Amino acid sequence: xxxxxxxxxxxxxxxxxxxxxxxxxxxxxxxxxxxxxxxxxxxxxxxxxxxxxxxxxxxxxxxxxxxxxxxxxxxxxxxxxxxxxxxxxxxxxxxxxxxxxxxxxxxxxxxxxxxxxxxxxxxxxxxxxxxxxxxxxxxxxxxxxxxxxx
Numbered sequence: 001x002x003x004x005x006x007x008x009x010x011x012x013x014x015x016x017x018x019x020x021x022x023x024x025x026x027x028x029x030x031x032x033x034x035x036x037x038x039x040x041x042x043x044x045x046x047x048x049x050x051x052x053x054x055x056x057x058x059x060x061x062x063x064x065x066x067x068x069x070x071x072x073x074x075x076x077x078x079x080x081x082x083x084x085x086x087x088x089x090x091x092x093x094x095x096x097x098x099x100x101x102x103x104x105x106x107x108x109x110x111x112x113x114x115x116x117x118x119x120x121x122x123x124x125x126x127x128x129x130x131x132x133x134x135x136x137x138x139x140x141x142x143x144x145x146x147x148x149x150x
Contacts, residue, residue, distance in 0.1 A: 015140060016049070018042045021056070025091065025133035040079045041086070045140050052085035052143045054136050059092025062123075063101040066111040077119050085143050088115065088123040091132040 013031050017024050018038040027033060038044065041053030055076070057065060065073035080086045090097075098105045115121040124139075126132035 013137065013141060014046055015137060016044050016046065025056070025129040025136070027133040027137050031133075031137050040076070040083075043136050043140065045144060047144050047147060048085075048140065051083065051147065052140070053080060053083050054086070054139060055080070055088045056132060056136065057088060057090050059090060059096040059100070062088070062090045062092070063097045063103060063108075066097075066108065067101070067103060070111075077115065077121060080121060081119060085146075086119075086121055087139065088121060089132055089135055089139075090123060090125045091129055092125065093127055094125050 015027065015031055015033055016036045016038065017033050018041070019035045020037075021042050024033060038053070041055045043054040043056065044052060094108070097103060097108045112123045115123055124135060126135045
């Protein structure tokens with residue numbers, strides 16, 4: 001277990017955020033956000049550049065991406081294929097997608113299943129912005145640990 005002193009003296013965890021992200025979620029203490037222009041997705045770290053990325057979507061944006069904007073979103077997904085690790089973090093709940101936009105649940109779940117089965121691209125749901133920030137930071141930190149372990 002880490003001591004308080006070790007936590008206080010721990011270096012900041014740097015997360016790169018795409019400069020086009022309008023409202024990044026709040027991140028936990030010890031995380032420093034740096035704005036960079038990313039060719040794909042929204043978040044990575046200096047150590048994970050070219051290896052791992054996270055695409056963040058609001059619930060409304062995700063709903064739009066799997067319906068009217070599906071063709072454009074499929075192009076975005078194709079650009080993520082070369083990455084070893086990748087995922088979509090939706091800032092909201094799964095039920096919001098079909099409840100607020102009146103999209104049939106089978107359509108939403110079919111899209112999520114397709115992203116995973118065809119592109120090894122999981123879709124994770126964070127209830128709110130705080131949850132999204134914690135989830136993004138946690139995933140990126142663990143991917144860096146995996147990278148360090150070989």
